[in-house]
Amino acid sequence: MMPTIGYYALVLALVVALLQGVLPLVGLPKNNGKLFAFATPMARIQSLLVILSFIILDYAFYANDFTVYYVATTSNSNLPLIFRLAAIWGGHEGSMLFWVAILAVWTLAVTFFAKELPLRFRSSLLAVMGLISVGFIMFILFTSNPFERIFPAPFDGRDLNPLLQDPGMVFHPPLLYMGYVGFSVAFAFAIAALLDGRLDVTWARWTRPWTTAAWVFLTLGIALGSRWAYYELGWGGWWFWDAVENASFMPWLIGTALIHSLAVTEKRNAFKAWTVLLSICAFSLSLLGTFLVRSGVLTSVHAFATDPSRGLFILLFLVIVIGGALTLFALRAPSVGLGEKFDLVSRESLLLSNNVVLFAATGAVLLGTLYPLLIDAMNMGKISVGPPYFDTVFVAIMVPGIFLMGVGPIANWKKASVPDMAGKLKWALGVSVISALLVPSMMGRLSPMIFVGLLMAFWVMSSVLTSMKIRLDAMPSATLKQKLNTFGRAYNGMLLAHFGLAIFIVGVTMVKGYEREHDITMQSGETKVINGYDFKFEGILPIKGPNYVAKQGQFYVSKEGKQVALLTPEKRLYPVQGAIMTEASISINPVRDIYISLGEELEEGGWSIRVYFKPFVQWIWLGCVFMGLGGILTITDKRYRIKNSA
Amino acid sequence: MIMMRNIVIGLVLFISAFSFTATSFAQDRVSESPAVEARLKKLSIELRCLVCQNSTLADSDAPLAQDLRNEIRKLIETGNSDEEVVAYLVARYGDFVTFRPPVNTSTALLWFGPFLMLIIGLITLVVVLKKRAKLLGAEETLP
Amino acid sequence: MKLKFILPLVLFFVLVAFLGKGLFLDPREVPSPLIGKPAPAFEAPVLGDPSKTFSPADMKGKVWLLNTWASWCVACREEHPLLIEMLAHDIPLYGLGYKDVEKDALDLLDKMGNPYIITANDADGTIGIDYGVYGVPETYIIDKAGIIRYKQIGPITPESLRDKILPLLKALNA
Numbered sequence: 029m030m031p032t033i034g035y036y037a038l039v040l041a042l043v044v045a046l047l048q049g050v051l052p053l054v055g056l057p058k059n060n061g062k063l064f065a066f067a068t069p070m071a072r073i074q075s076l077l078v079i080l081s082f083i084i085l086d087y088a089f090y091a092n093d094f095t096v097y098y099v100a101t102t103s104n105s106n107l108p109l110i111f112r113l114a115a116i117w118g119g120h121e122g123s124m125l126f127w128v129a130i131l132a133v134w135t136l137a138v139t140f141f142a143k144e145l146p147l148r149f150r151s152s153l154l155a156v157m158g159l160i161s162v163g164f165i166m167f168i169l170f171t172s173n174p175f176e177r178i179f180p181a182p183f184d185g186r187d188l189n190p191l192l193q194d195p196g197m198v199f200h201p202p203l204l205y206m207g208y209v210g211f212s213v214a215f216a217f218a219i220a221a222l223l224d225g226r227l228d229v230t231w232a233r234w235t236r237p238w239t240t241a242a243w244v245f246l247t248l249g250i251a252l253g254s255r256w257a258y259y260e261l262g263w264g265g266w267w268f269w270d271a272v273e274n275a276s277f278m279p280w281l282i283g284t285a286l287i288h289s290l291a292v293t294e295k296r297n298a299f300k301a302w303t304v305l306l307s308i309c310a311f312s313l314s315l316l317g318t319f320l321v322r323s324g325v326l327t328s329v330h331a332f333a334t335d336p337s338r339g340l341f342i343l344l345f346l347v348i349v350i351g352g353a354l355t356l357f358a359l360r361a362p363s364v365g366l367g368e369k370f371d372l373v374s375r376e377s378l379l380l381s382n383n384v385v386l387f388a389a390t391g392a393v394l395l396g397t398l399y400p401l402l403i404d405a406m407n408m409g410k411i412s413v414g415p416p417y418f419d420t421v422f423v424a425i426m427v428p429g430i431f432l433m434g435v436g437p438i439a440n441w442k443k444a445s446v447p448d449m450a451g452k453l454k455w456a457l458g459v460s461v462i463s464a465l466l467v468p469s470m471m472g473r474l475s476p477m478i479f480v481g482l483l484m485a486f487w488v489m490s491s492v493l494t495s496m497k498i499r500l501d502a503m504p505s506a507t508l509k510q511k512l513n514t515f516g517r518a519y520n521g522m523l524l525a526h527f528g529l530a531i532f533i534v535g536v537t538m539v540k541g542y543e544r545e546h547d548i549t550m551q552s553g554e555t556k557v558i559n560g561y562d563f564k565f566e567g568i569l570p571i572k573g574p575n576y577v578a579k580q581g582q583f584y585v586s587k588e589g590k591q592v593a594l595l596t597p598e599k600r601l602y603p604v605q606g607a608i609m610t611e612a613s614i615s616i617n618p619v620r621d622i623y624i625s626l627g628e629e630l631e632e633g634g635w636s637i638r639v640y641f642k643p644f645v646q647w648i649w650l651g652c653v654f655m656g657l658g659g660i661l662t663i664t665d666k667r668y669r670i671k672n673s674a
Numbered sequence: 675m676i677m678m679r680n681i682v683i684g685l686v687l688f689i690s691a692f693s694f695t696a697t698s699f700a701q702d703r704v705s706e707s708p709a710v711e712a713r714l715k716k717l718s719i720e721l722r723c724l725v726c727q728n729s730t731l732a733d734s735d736a737p738l739a740q741d742l743r744n745e746i747r748k749l750i751e752t753g754n755s756d757e758e759v760v761a762y763l764v765a766r767y768g769d770f771v772t773f774r775p776p777v778n779t780s781t782a783l784l785w786f787g788p789f790l791m792l793i794i795g796l797i798t799l800v801v802v803l804k805k806r807a808k809l810l811g812a813e814e815t816l817p
Numbered sequence: 818m819k820l821k822f823i824l825p826l827v828l829f830f831v832l833v834a835f836l837g838k839g840l841f842l843d844p845r846e847v848p849s850p851l852i853g854k855p856a857p858a859f860e861a862p863v864l865g866d867p868s869k870t871f872s873p874a875d876m877k878g879k880v881w882l883l884n885t886w887a888s889w890c891v892a893c894r895e896e897h898p899l900l901i902e903m904l905a906h907d908i909p910l911y912g913l914g915y916k917d918v919e920k921d922a923l924d925l926l927d928k929m930g931n932p933y934i935i936t937a938n939d940a941d942g943t944i945g946i947d948y949g950v951y952g953v954p955e956t957y958i959i960d961k962a963g964i965i966r967y968k969q970i971g972p973i974t975p976e977s978l979r980d981k982i983l984p985l986l987k988a989l990n991a
Contacts (some may be wrong), residue, residue, distance in 0.1 A: 070757065074746035127939055256759075263733060270728070301822070305825060308825075309825075312829075319836065322842070323836075323839075323840060324840070325840060325842075325844065326719060326839075326841040326844055327727050327728060327844045327845055328728065336840045336841070339840045340837075340840060343833065343837060344839070346833065346836075347833055350829055351829060351830070351833075353825055354825050354826040354829055357822065357825065357826070358822045358823045358825075358826050361822050362819050362822055366806060366809060366810060368810070369810040369811070371806065371807070371808070372800065372803050377799070377803055380749055380799055380803075381796065381799060382800075384792065384795035384796050384799055385693065385792065385795075387791065388788050388789075388791040388792035388795055389788070391787065391788050391791045392787075392788035392791075395783070395784055395787055396784065398832075398835070399775070399781070399783075400844065401783045401835060401836075401839045401842070401844070402835055403780060403781075404839070404842050404844070405835050405838040405839055405842065408780050409768065409769060409780070409848070410768055410769065410770040410846075410847065410848055411769040411770060411775045411776070412770050412771070412772060412773050412775065413720050413773070413775050413784065414720070414722070414774070415720075415773060415782070416720050416740070416773055417773070417774060417775055417785075420787075421785065421788050421789075424789070425789070428792075526805060545715075547711075552687025596711055596835065640985060696917050724951035724952075725951060725952065727845055732907075737916070737942075738951060741941075741942050741943075741946060742946065745943075745946060764850070765850060766850070766851070766946060766947060766948070766949040767847060767949045767951065768847060768848060768849065768850040768949070769850075769851070770848075771847075789870055
């Protein structure tokens with residue numbers, strides 16, 4: 029009964045979404061306030077219906093209702109509750125419903141937090157989001173219905189892929205989708221502005237917090253996915269330039285460009301058409317990602333079960349949404365004004381150069397991801413494009429951008445001078461170069477990659493400090509406390525986010541430059557010395573989990589007599605799918621991870637084991653967290669507070 | 675109880691699965707020379723496993739991956755350079771097998787496109803900013 | 818309408834064209850770089866009679882097919898009946914037993930019939946590597962000069978037989 033209600037809630041949501049999408053837009057030409065007034069109530073009703081549908085599907089997982097085909101293929105009664113509930117987004121159909129549910133959450137947020145927007149603009153905004161909802165709900169109802177039934181119900185479910193039975197599965201997709209889908213708000217802002225024919229500083233001020241919020245979620249979602257892969261997959265890798273990873277990274281890159289472009293637009297009422305184009309691109313890349321993951325066009329570890337007919341539907345949807353948006357852009361953008369003046373050398377132009385770099389970097393990722401398809405489609409053969417390409421080209425493009433990142437914050441708005449900035453930054457440059465040589469000499473090895481990476485990281489850090497010092501020096505008569513109070517959240521957020529990127533770069537550089545891998549075999553009772561640490565293998569313990577059995581290795585790790593950690597890597601068998609999983613065990617530390625995973629049990633007794641030393645690897649994700657916190661700080665700056673007074 | 679039955683089946687499968695994996699591991703003829711293994715590692719992480727196509731040759735457990743790793747060891751031991759090893763595999767499986775795309779006319783756009791975008795982008799930015807300054811400067815002098 | 822504002826739309830449609838074409842391609846299929854090149858030489862023992870050997874050089878001057886197979890390969894069994902039919906129509910099929918235990922291979926031919934004129938035994942898969950085999954069954958069409966002209970990836974189907982293989986054999990034999 030319940031699944032049927034869930035299905036019809038979705039059907040009803042489609043009808044309401046159509047009203048939400050069409051009525052306000054129909055009212056635009058004659059400025060019909062009555063039609064505009066439909067937007068908010070329809071949006072709320074539609075969102076609640078979608079969320080209801082989602083909850084009903086998740087209830088089917090909770091109750092082990094195997095008459096629902098989707099539940100039978102992705103769940104199992106022995107699966108721990110939290111994974112049963114998270115399994116809803118473990119397969120294609122459920123994750124599409126999740127997509128629409130997250131869109132519903134953002135829609136509701138807009139109806140509650142965007143009250144200061146004029147009625148006409150707000151209802152156009154909600155109308156655009158409604159139309160996106162229409163497309164996705166139709167896709168679900170016609171090609172990917174999660175409420176399909178199976179009678180008689182199987183005795184038990186096929187279980188969730190053991191790789192997904194992890195806390196990462198609980199948090200990574202929600203964060204990621206909040207980000208992906210959240211760019212639909214920025215997109216809707218852009219479309220509403222083009223429809224309105226009005227694009228100004230106020231528009232930029234409205235758009236910024238919503239865009240930054242989506243960006244924060246995406247940053248944290250990608251970081252969590254990376255960290256999950258690191259400890260789950262058994263060989264300590266954290267980024268593979270896989271097609272689906274790239275599909276989430278490209279919106280992030282353009283989203284970052286967009287945040288910086290909005291700063292220029294808000295300050296100078298300038299480059300508005302460009303900012304609007306970036307808003308369209310960010311969400312278009314989200315949609316493109318949805319297409320790539322589900323159409324079977326590219327091979328990927330993450331790809332859902334593929335089906336060309338679904339691919340065709342999504343492609344058609346892309347053509348309508350993105351094609352429509354870009355057509356509107358072509359028609360309306362030429363009439364958008366130029367805005368105010370600023371110099372060739374100024375903070376504004378440096379922010380725009382950030383855009384150029386990020387755009388080229390996104391181009392690199394897009395080219396690399398799609399090139400195999402391009403070559404194949406033109407019958408020019410079959411190639412693979414993997415980390416050797418991306419690590420080279422992407423990093424090479426980003427290096428000048430990161431250098432400019434150090435200059436931007438200390439540049440004056442409107443008019444900056446190169447000799448002036450050079451003078452301010454000489455200390456930062458000197459410190460960076462020396463540190464980038466000092467650290468490798470302490471670690472015992474220097475390479476060009478390590479030097480450039482550390483140079484970039486220290487450069488950003490020292491320019492953040494330089495920027496703070498300049499600001500503090502500008503108020504000689506105030507106390508330190510008073511001075512810090514003037515900084516404001518937006519500025520602090522920027523500093524923290526930039527600092528976070530520097531931390532990220534340190535993590536990546538140190539791990540890539542200094543990580544070590546040891547393949548060894550050990551017998552029970554044996555001790556081996558690796559990299560200055562003593563590893564004592566105390567044998568294997570058989571253990572039982574809720575839906576698996578495992579052999580758990582016991583490794584006592586000590587250094588100079590003091591115990592550092594007890595590491596317990598496992599080989600698990602999940603009986604339902606018959607899958608064997610390798611669970612690594614990691615000793616985490618601010619300056620290094622010790623990572624151990626079991627290989628195979630050997631015929632002559634003993635085990636093959638892999639031990640990794642990964643210096644500063646946690647800084648990779650710590651840096652991302654700082655970036656996210658920085659974003660949150662900027663959103664809460666007082667200039668974005670909803671004004672309660674008239 | 676179902677739980678108990680599953681556990682028993684699980685243990686049986688587990689142990690038998692281990693006998694399977696033990697033999698397949700034995701097929702990987704690990705070389706005695708760490709230098710050979712190091713070169714194998716460096717090469718195999720840039721090569722694609724053709725069976726488990728989302729894994730590298732280094733990480734894949736597929737029988738063909740083991741065969742190819744052993745083949746690479748043989749090639750290294752008989753004095754082939756890194757380029758020759760990759761060329762050997764590309765001659766048999768095509769460019770698809772290497773994650774590092776070749777640099778030729780059909781991949782020129784791939785390798786050089788982004789840098790072109792960067793340079794053209796920066797030039798465009800400068801040109802646009804200059805044009806803009808002129809237009810806005812002209813506006814200011816209008817009565 | 819200024820050109821630069823239409824550019825994004827144009828680029829988008831170019832992208833869509835490629836994506837659309839991509840829906841009808843298989844990203845997992847690995848085409849062979851050996852097409853148009855000489856069939857790699859080998860000398861392998863004959864399955865069931867190790868005193869004899871088989872080599873592609875033996876087939877110079879004739880058009881023939883080399884079909885890789887194994888007793889553990891499920892898709893090969895599905896393909897098998899079609900191969901028997903092909904033999905009945907005088908199509909010159911030669912087999913390459915790939916990474917198989919000899920007894921198991923012979924048992925299969927016994928039970929399901931032998932569609933091959935001769936089967937060469939590639940027990941350790943080294944010949945397969947030279948031919949770029951990555952998933953049996955795979956079939957090569959080799960012409961009179963010993964050049965590989967076509968590779969069928971996966972089992973031969975009635976459609977591929979009718980549309981690709983038979984016409985090519987006719988052309989090569991002409």
